[in-house]
Amino acid sequence: MPLPQLTVNRHDRSTRALITLAGEIDLESAPLVRVSLERCLLDGIRAIDVDLTPVTFCDCSGLNTFLRAAQETTVVGGTLRLHHPPTTLVRILDLTDCGFLLLGLPGHLPPPLGDTPAPPLAAPPYRSAPLAPVLPGDVR
Numbered sequence: 001m002p003l004p005q006l007t008v009n010r011h012d013r014s015t016r017a018l019i020t021l022a023g024e025i026d027l028e029s030a031p032l033v034r035v036s037l038e039r040c041l042l043d044g045i046r047a048i049d050v051d052l053t054p055v056t057f058c059d060c061s062g063l064n065t066f067l068r069a070a071q072e073t074t075v076v077g078g079t080l081r082l083h084h085p086p087t088t089l090v091r092i093l094d095l096t097d098c099g100f101l102l103l104g105l106p107g108h109l110p111p112p113l114g115d116t117p118a119p120p121l122a123a124p125p126y127r128s129a130p131l132a133p134v135l136p137g138d139v140r
Helices: 030-042 060-075 087-096 099-103
Strands: 006-013 016-025 047-051 055-058 079-083
Touching: 006 030, 016 030, 016 060, 030 047, 030 060, 047 060, 055 087, 060 079, 060 087, 060 099, 079 099, 087 099
Parallel strands: 016 047, 016 055, 047 079
Antiparallel strands: 006 016
């Protein structure tokens, strides 16, 4: 079996980590991402930023890995945020409408509790791409 076409770099600062992924995230390489994110939690990291700038492809197995890691991070009182997702992941996030779970988009956050309005959150840099037709006959 060939090695996954993905590299992982991690830089820690106290209880925060920056994970930079480079290459392709798919069924074969998603376990490497999963282990890297789980390792952060085991090491006491509670704020995980994932830089996807050098990622050229990410499919639904990558999305599932990120969603599971975000859930596990939330359970321990932490946060996981994706930054600069590749076009393929942007399309999947748009189709599944779950970008707010990973990108921290303010339009999908629940209303604040109490009378004090929450300050607006800046959305992380987010490459948006037009959706392509699913079937050739869908072109108008």
